[in-house]
Amino acid sequence: MIQVTELHKKFKTFHALKGITMHVKKGEIYGFIGKNGSGKSTTMNILAGLSHPSSGKCIVGEKDVSKIDHPSELNIGYLPEDPKFYPWMSAFEILDYLVSAKSNRTNKGRINEMLSWVGLEDAAQRHVGGFSRGMKQRLGIATALIHNPEIVILDEPSSALDPEGRSDVLRLITDLKQMGKTVVFSTHILSDVQKVCDKVGIIATGRMITEKPLSELIKENIVPIYDIKLKLPADTELTEKIKELEGITRVENINDMLSATVTDTDKDGVRLMQYFTDQKLAIRSFELRKNNLEDIFIQEVNGK
Amino acid sequence: MIQDIKKEILYGLRSYRFLILFVGFLFFAMLDPVMTKFIMPEIMKSQVPGITQEALGQMLGTSQLAVMSAYMNDIFQIGSLIIAFTLCRLIAQEIRENTLVLPICSGKQFAGIVLAKIIVFGTALLLFSLIGALINYLYSGILFSYDLSIISVVRSGLLQGVYMVFLTTLIVMWGVIIKKPIATGFLTLASAFGLYFIGGALQIDSYLPSGLIKEASLFAVIPASTLLQTLSITVGIILVLIAVTLIRLKKMEWNER
Ligand SMILES: Nc1ncnc2c1ncn2[C@@H]1O[C@H](COP(=O)(O)OP(=O)(O)OP(=O)(O)O)[C@@H](O)[C@H]1O
Ligand SMILES: [Mg+2]
Numbered sequence: 001m002i003q004v005t006e007l008h009k010k011f012k013t014f015h016a017l018k019g020i021t022m023h024v025k026k027g028e029i030y031g032f033i034g035k036n037g038s039g040k041s042t043t044m045n046i047l048a049g050l051s052h053p054s055s056g057k058c059i060v061g062e063k064d065v066s067k068i069d070h071p072s073e074l075n076i077g078y079l080p081e082d083p084k085f086y087p088w089m090s091a092f093e094i095l096d097y098l099v100s101a102k103s104n105r106t107n108k109g110r111i112n113e114m115l116s117w118v119g120l121e122d123a124a125q126r127h128v129g130g131f132s133r134g135m136k137q138r139l140g141i142a143t144a145l146i147h148n149p150e151i152v153i154l155d156e157p158s159s160a161l162d163p164e165g166r167s168d169v170l171r172l173i174t175d176l177k178q179m180g181k182t183v184v185f186s187t188h189i190l191s192d193v194q195k196v197c198d199k200v201g202i203i204a205t206g207r208m209i210t211e212k213p214l215s216e217l218i219k220e221n222i223v224p225i226y227d228i229k230l231k232l233p234a235d236t237e238l239t240e241k242i243k244e245l246e247g248i249t250r251v252e253n254i255n256d257m258l259s260a261t262v263t264d265t266d267k268d269g270v271r272l273m274q275y276f277t278d279q280k281l282a283i284r285s286f287e288l289r290k291n292n293l294e295d296i297f298i299q300e301v302n303g304k
Numbered sequence: 305m306i307q308d309i310k311k312e313i314l315y316g317l318r319s320y321r322f323l324i325l326f327v328g329f330l331f332f333a334m335l336d337p338v339m340t341k342f343i344m345p346e347i348m349k350s351q352v353p354g355i356t357q358e359a360l361g362q363m364l365g366t367s368q369l370a371v372m373s374a375y376m377n378d379i380f381q382i383g384s385l386i387i388a389f390t391l392c393r394l395i396a397q398e399i400r401e402n403t404l405v406l407p408i409c410s411g412k413q414f415a416g417i418v419l420a421k422i423i424v425f426g427t428a429l430l431l432f433s434l435i436g437a438l439i440n441y442l443y444s445g446i447l448f449s450y451d452l453s454i455i456s457v458v459r460s461g462l463l464q465g466v467y468m469v470f471l472t473t474l475i476v477m478w479g480v481i482i483k484k485p486i487a488t489g490f491l492t493l494a495s496a497f498g499l500y501f502i503g504g505a506l507q508i509d510s511y512l513p514s515g516l517i518k519e520a521s522l523f524a525v526i527p528a529s530t531l532l533q534t535l536s537i538t539v540g541i542i543l544v545l546i547a548v549t550l551i552r553l554k555k556m557e558w559n560e561r
Contacts, residue, residue, distance in 0.1 A: 048409060050558035069554065072411035080559050084402045088318040089311075100307035101411035143406050 001026045001151060001182045002047065007056035009042055009206075016042045018206040019056070024184055024199070029177050031197035031214070032186040033297060039206040040186040041081045044155045047184070048078040061151055072101070077149035081156055083140030087129025091120055091139050094128060098143055114142040119168065133160040141172070152176060154185040158192065170196055190293040200293075204301045221296045224265050225289040226272060228258040231282035238281075245271060259289075308412070308420035321390055322428055328386040329379065329436035336375040337444040340366070368451040369523055371444040372437075372460075376521035379436065379464065384496055387429065387471060392489035394421055394472075396479035405559045414553040418476060418546065426472045430465030437461030452523050459527065460520040463535075467516040470538055471496060473545040480552045513538040 002024035009017035017039050024030045034040050045051040047060055049071035058065045060074050068074065085094055095111045115121050118138040123131070128139065137160045144152060157173075158166040166189070173196050176183050187193060193200060193214070200217055202210040210217065233256040242260060243251045247268035250261040262268035265288060276283055316322040345360050395418070398404045407417065441450075441457045471492065478491040500514040509515040510530035516538060519528055528534075 045559050048559075050405065050409070051560070052557060070411075070413065071408055071558070076409075078409045080402070080405055082402075083406060085406070086311075086315070086403055088315060093314070097307050097311055098407060098410040098412075101407065101413075140406075143410065147410065 001028070001061065002030075002184065003057070003059040004043075004047075005057045007043065007046065007058055008054045009039075009046065009051070010054045016206055017046075017054075020203065020206070020208050022201050022208055022211060024182060026182055027177070027180050028182055028198045029173060029196050030182075030184040031193035031200045032184060032203070033188070033190065033193060033200065034186075034203035035301060038203050040203065041155050042206075043203070044078075044153055044184070044186060045080075047153055048076060048080075049074045050078075074151075075147075075149055076151040076153055077144035077147065078152075079140045079144040079154040079157055081159075083136060083143070085128040085131075085136065085139065088127060090125050090127055091115060091131075092124045094139065095142060095146060099146055102147055110146070114146055117145075117172075118142045119165070134162060134165055137161055138165065141169070145176075149181070151182045152184070154183065156186055156188070158187060158189060166192070190297055194293050202297060202300050210300050217296060218291070218293070221291045221299070222265065223289050223291055224262045224268075226260045226262060226269060227285070227287050227289050228260065228272070228276075229256065229284040229286075230258070230276070231284055234258050242272070242275065245275060247271060305416045305420065308416045309424055312420045312424035316424060316428065321425075324390050325387060325428065326432050326435075328383060328390075329432045330439065332375055332378045332383065333436040333440040334443055336378060336440065337371050337447045340371050340374065341447045366448060368441075368444045368448050371448060372440055372452065372457070372523060373521045375436075375440045375444075376460065376464065376517070379433070380467075380500075380517050380521075384471060384493060387468065388475060388489045388492045388496075389486075391425060391472065391475050392479070392485040392492070394425065394479060395476050396483050396485045396488045399480065399483045399556070400485070402559050408558060414550055418480075418549055418553070421476055422469070422472055422542075422546070426469035429468035429472060430462070433465035433468055434458065434461035437464065453525060456523045456525060460523050463516045463520040463531075466535065466538060467513055467520070470513045470516075470542055470545075473542045473549075477545045477549045477552075480549045480556075510534050511537055513541060 002022065004020055004022040007017055007020040008015070020039070020043055022030075032040055032044070042051070046053050046058055046065060049060070049065050049068055053066060060076060063074055065074065089097070092111060092115065095114060099107055099111060112121065112124070115124050118141050120135065120138055120142070123135060128136065131139065137157070141154070141157060144154065158169045161169060170192055173183055173185065177196070197214050200210070200212060200214050201208055212220075234253055236253075239251050239253050239258070242248060242258070247263045248260050249263060252259045260272060262272070269288065273286065348355060348360055348363065404417070437457050437460055441452065441454070474495060475488060475492045478495075479485070479488045482488055482491060496514075499512050500517070503509040503512040503514045503518075509518050510528070510533060512534070515530070515534040519531055519534065522528075
């Protein structure tokens with residue numbers, strides 16, 4: 001659905017994108033993450049056809065963004081990082097105005113449906129000049145989806161939103177997925193990425209450093225440590241005994257939690273479990289430590 | 305397109321742009337005759353003691369023609385200034401503040417956006433020019449005498465209005481090129497007044513939009529034979545300015561900081 005190869009973008013003196021390559025398949029939810037100023041918005045502006053690449057190829061849907069006459073030829077829904085509206089228009093009037101670009105009739109039903117979908121039905125007749133940052137963000141989401149596009153690009157959709165708004169955005173993205181839409185969104189909230197994304201792209205200083213299915217990324221970054229809690233706190237003797245088991249490289253006992261570093265997560269895990277069972281030690285919990293995306297992100301961004 | 309026009313009308317009303325412009329025309333239309341009749345003679349008398357009534361009349365002009373010509377000049381000079389700075393945000397601000405990003409993403413065409421602005425504010429200025437001229441005719445008639453034919457007044461009002469459409473287009477073009485409201489105002493005035501002086505110095509007014517202003521202030525019974533030529537050239541220039549605007553918009557990068 002989206003194919004980007006070796007995308008470069010130079011502003012007057014600043015080389016913002018230095019070779020972005022990304023692939024988004026139809027129906028995929030793609031999480032785009034990277035530090036402040038790494039080039040997420042710059043990339044998404046190019047994907048939306050609003051800004052021109054300095055070099056590289058960028059196919060969105062079936063269209064090459066360098067070969068279009070007007071951004072709307074891409075037929076995507078786009079939420080800019082900081083959506084701007086006419087302050088002297090009401091939320092309803094703005095949607096009415098935007099809907100009219102592609103259909104002649106006022107579609108009152110559709111507009112009201114969108115407004116209530118983003119939770120603005122009570123503010124529909126108020127002028128946007130008086131809206132809070134989060135209300136504008138919600139209206140921005142409504143405008144991105146008003147034409148029911150196949151590809152949706154959202155630049156930090158949950159920024160400025162309250163906790164409820166944030167979970168609304170996640171619900172919305174899952175809804176879009178169910179409808180078979182393709183969604184690319186950038187965010188700094190990595191737990192959101194973990195909740196809804198199929199694929200993750202991590203960029204740093206204008207380069208794509210990792211692009212993988214989320215499950216693969218997590219699997220690759222598993223740390224081979226088992227955290228074990230026993231019914232009776234382990235003593236030094238037990239700790240020493242475990243250390244002598246085959247495959248175990250290190251054992252720590254902190255706050256009654258045994259942490260065993262292993263060489264082979266599968267075989268050594270079974271061996272550990274076997275040992276506790278043989279010794280008739282009651283186990284409260286036995287868990288392979290998971291690296292969360294936060295850790296992976298920091299490792300990737302700083303390590304490469 | 306209808307929706308774009310509706311949007312511009314809402315903007316004109318809710319940001320008080322129509323009101324400011326209308327009051328500008330009204331101010332000069334009503335004040336100019338009063339100034340010439342009552343205030344200027346007093347000032348002159350206090351500055352030049354013992355000045356005779358005839359000398360005053362010659363200096364200030366006491367005919368309806370003189371008053372209305374002065375009004376036309378005031379609108380061209382000060383009115384242009386007011387218009388340029390009232391409307392300088394018309395498109396420059398939209399580009400600068402990124403308010404056009406969402407409309408463009410939703411599929412609004414550049415031509416519709418630009419034409420709607422020119423149609424709405426051009427028509428408003430054309431109307432205000434006509435109404436202003438009629439009000440000025442009324443007041444100068446009451447205070448002096450009705451010397452001019454109403455037809456020539458209507459014609460002059462309309463000619464000034466067409467010039468204002470040209471001025472609106474100039475504002476839109478500079479706005480798209482320079483993207484800064486205040487600079488747009490200055491460049492619009494510089495090019496409008498520049499053309500006027502060039503036209504005067506080289507005596508080629510009939511080939512320039514400023515010829516409309518010259519013709520309008522004459523209130524001639526029979527218009528100059530070159531009027532049609534001046535009008536066609538002005539329309540031609542308006543079309544060229546619109547074309548430049550659209551080409552420039554097509555190449556523009558949006559949503560920049
Ligand atoms: N119009 C511009 N002119 C010059 N430099 C720019 C321009 N737009 C962006 N940049 C630079 O390009 C880099 C990438 O900016 P971008 O907005 O894409 O970052 P981002 O990943 O979206 O950051 P954030 O997480 O803060 O939104 C930044 O260093 C920024 O200063
Ligand atoms: Mg950004």
